[in-house]
Amino acid sequence: MAKALIQMALDSLDFDQTIALAEQVAPYVDILEIGTPCIKYNGLELVTALKSKFPNNLILVDLKTMDAGEYEATPFYEAGADICTVLGVSDKATMGGVIKAANANNAEAQIDLISVKDKKAVATEAARNGAQIIGVHTGLDAQAAGQTPFADLKDIASLNLGVRISVAGGLNKNTIQDTVRAGATIVVVGAAIYGADSPAESAKELRALVDAA
Ligand SMILES: O=C(CO)[C@H](O)[C@H](O)COP(=O)(O)O
Numbered sequence: 001m002a003k004a005l006i007q008m009a010l011d012s013l014d015f016d017q018t019i020a021l022a023e024q025v026a027p028y029v030d031i032l033e034i035g036t037p038c039i040k041y042n043g044l045e046l047v048t049a050l051k052s053k054f055p056n057n058l059i060l061v062d063l064k065t066m067d068a069g070e071y072e073a074t075p076f077y078e079a080g081a082d083i084c085t086v087l088g089v090s091d092k093a094t095m096g097g098v099i100k101a102a103n104a105n106n107a108e109a110q111i112d113l114i115s116v117k118d119k120k121a122v123a124t125e126a127a128r129n130g131a132q133i134i135g136v137h138t139g140l141d142a143q144a145a146g147q148t149p150f151a152d153l154k155d156i157a158s159l160n161l162g163v164r165i166s167v168a169g170g171l172n173k174n175t176i177q178d179t180v181r182a183g184a185t186i187v188v189v190g191a192a193i194y195g196a197d198s199p200a201e202s203a204k205e206l207r208a209l210v211d212a213a
Pocket of ligand 1: 009010011035036062138139140143168169170171188189190191192
């Protein structure tokens with residue numbers, strides 16, 4: 001079985017801090033994610049910068065698109081995004097638009113199940129419509145209310161949809177191996193890396209844990 005990928009969520013608003021953090025963690029992670037607040041604040045220029053500075057990492061732009069899927073996602077794919085996200089609560093046509101833009105740019109679309117009520121139904125339809133990645137996601141506000149992504153991961157993994165499953169929501173060194181064993185093929189980590197005394201050491205430790213899972 002292929003090893004799970006690690007995705008680092010770059011959630012700062014500051015352009016230079018984002019590049020500096022990426023420099024520290026890039027050797028240990030597979031995907032550099034430009035978080036939603038960060039991409040809204042910094043725009044396409046940051047995609048271009050990360051793409052050119054980190055050719056060995058995939059770049060995910062966490063657009064969380066809600067409307068005008070193809071129109072919104074196309075410039076980000078053209079700037080070098082390997083993956084863009086679109087909300088699973090959006091219209092089927094919106095998700096279809098991002099999938100179309102991804103395919104036109106030899107890239108991938110991720111359906112984010114954040115706040116979706118019937119996650120199994122949305123994931124099943126999205127996979128049937130060509131989405132390459134399903135994102136099981138407990139957002140920062142839901143985490144603050146005590147929620148975790150683990151029950152949702154179990155539900156989505158049980159569907160055996162044949163697509164990659166990304167999991168985000170407060171993952172750390174204590175939970176990352178069980179998350180991989182439960183079916184995650186991409187594990188997303190934000191605060192556990194950028195909040196550590198040494199983000200590089202934290203990323204290195206998580207890499208070893210994921211590779212051993
Ligand atoms: O997409 C996000 C919030 O919507 C975060 O980037 C994602 O949840 C990962 O960060 P953390 O590990 O701190 O939960």
